[in-house]
Amino acid sequence: MAKGKARRREVANQEPFPIWSLLGAILATVFAGWMLVFSGLNMDKEVRVLHGDGVKGTFTVVDRNCTRQACSWTGRFVSDDGRIVVPSITTGDLSSRDAPLGSQVSVIYGGDALYSDGSFEWAGYFRLIIYALIFAAIAVALWHGTITWAMRRIRRP
Numbered sequence: 001m002a003k004g005k006a007r008r009r010e011v012a013n014q015e016p017f018p019i020w021s022l023l024g025a026i027l028a029t030v031f032a033g034w035m036l037v038f039s040g041l042n043m044d045k046e047v048r049v050l051h052g053d054g055v056k057g058t059f060t061v062v063d064r065n066c067t068r069q070a071c072s073w074t075g076r077f078v079s080d081d082g083r084i085v086v087p088s089i090t091t092g093d094l095s096s097r098d099a100p101l102g103s104q105v106s107v108i109y110g111g112d113a114l115y116s117d118g119s120f121e122w123a124g125y126f127r128l129i130i131y132a133l134i135f136a137a138i139a140v141a142l143w144h145g146t147i148t149w150a151m152r153r154i155r156r157p
Helices: 002-014 019-050 123-155
Strands: 055-066 071-079 085-091 104-109 114-116
Touching: 019 123, 055 085, 071 104, 085 114
Parallel strands: none
Antiparallel strands: 055 071, 055 104, 071 085, 104 114
């Protein structure tokens, strides 16, 4: 029995320092933290829009710019009560993708962005939070490996 413990200690003492585990743990921690902070800073208006909060109004399409991936529309926003007028604003979130120039679309103004009714534009931030949690789990696993190695070194005779 004593020989087995001595052999395990000897093997543990010969293990090289897990530098890749440590670097990976640091990078995963920083990346997860950055994603959580970024999504948290931008989440407030998306959550308000998700609940239908914000200023409801009409967006009049003045210009449309499409690429292979997406379209964006520039136009004028006027709130339903007429108190808020934004003469030029761009949005990438219209429910009617083929909105012709001059058409009017019902939207919600969330402070600095327009969202169409039933929008899923906010879902990108929720995805970012999920990715951040995945990176946090990877970081925990890598930190565990590094700390386990260090604890084996501390316990040696």
